[in-house]
Amino acid sequence: MESTNEKTLFEVSEIQLSYKSKVKASLRPKISSSNDAEKILRQYWNDDLIELQEEFKMMLLNRYNKVIGIFTVSQGGIAGTVADPKLIFGCALKAAASGIILAHNHPSGSLQASQADMDLTKKLREGGRLLDIQVLDHIIITSEAYYSFADEGLL
Template identity: 45%
Template structure:
């Protein structure tokens, strides 16, 4: 009985191709403050579900703070949402982002970040820093308003 060459098996893998085409520069929204990012989210988020379940979003930005894309990462329950750092990193790397803004809604109506919000923000910030991507802000929003970690000195 002849043994297979394990080295050959390990090295023969599928071809992986990464493709991303950014929008035309002049058509990209320029994000200069939290209000700009929140305006994008208000256009993107479903207003009928803001008071129902938590939703977690990522806004990917270029070096010139131009919006590369928006992604809904996760939908949770009324009191929480699970967020995977791996998915955030994948999106940021594929879009060649140099900065991101994260955001989630509080169906309860409170704009005050929770302790778990702060811990999650720090974990995401540390993970992004390993690949030279800046966490620019974390927005907590309700149907009535929003709060910004950066504007309030939490970030």
């Protein structure tokens, strides 16, 4: 007979994945340009905080570049926020996304990508390649405009 201690060593949680969209596939917007992506992403930013607090979000796309959803990866402070690759790809895998568009705001109003922004984009693009999830763009949003890594040839 097994002792109680031996039995508890083998108790583990079952992992279950599910996905149920609240939006019919025919009604999902299609992304054809950075402008399309920025217009949708901007709807998910709080105008009262865009110049105060940095946030990192991602748009998840199916293989036809239709939007599956928007996920807020992190909220930070005035000068930065954390974009954890495990959260980003965990969410993308759970949603069975074929592509993602990364986005964060610069409370300073600067549209210039920092070295950290470029390094993160490269790291996530390489990680996406391994998982067959294409990083289509990284958009920096300010209260007045946006900057697209794809439009600037940085992807």
